[in-house]
Amino acid sequence: MENVKKIGRKNEIKEVSDGYARNFLIPNKKAMPANQTALHLKNNAETKENTLLARYKELAEKLNGETLVFELKTGLNGEVFGSINAEQIEKTLKEKGYGETEVSANSLKTLGEHQATVRLGRGINGTVKVRLLSRS
Numbered sequence: 001m002e003n004v005k006k007i008g009r010k011n012e013i014k015e016v017s018d019g020y021a022r023n024f025l026i027p028n029k030k031a032m033p034a035n036q037t038a039l040h041l042k043n044n045a046e047t048k049e050n051t052l053l054a055r056y057k058e059l060a061e062k063l064n065g066e067t068l069v070f071e072l073k074t075g076l077n078g079e080v081f082g083s084i085n086a087e088q089i090e091k092t093l094k095e096k097g098y099g100e101t102e103v104s105a106n107s108l109k110t111l112g113e114h115q116a117t118v119r120l121g122r123g124i125n126g127t128v129k130v131r132l133l134s135r136s
Helices: 018-025 036-064 086-095
Strands: 067-074 102-104 112-121 124-135
Touching (some): 086 112
Antiparallel strands (some): 102 112
């Protein structure tokens, strides 16, 4: 039912001594006996996990073709006023339907095209292009 150090991970079926199961694992809700109910719960959890992983992989593929465009105010000599940070990229991605993401990008302060790594979850990452344009 949850990860137990040196024993097993959540949703794994492990064989342990009767006393350890009866006195520690089961009373503390860390495990349950491997009966039909437990196997059904395990299969449901695996199905949900596989569906979630497939969704993240699909989003990563879609994200790799995505370009986000931001406009920054610039001066007469081309100097940039302001920057685009990870929170702004995350907000834009959420508005585009990517859900909760975590972007690892420094503040972008130069015009042109940049790359930002987006963590979707479960170790699956995507890359999005961020284009900064001049707004006089």
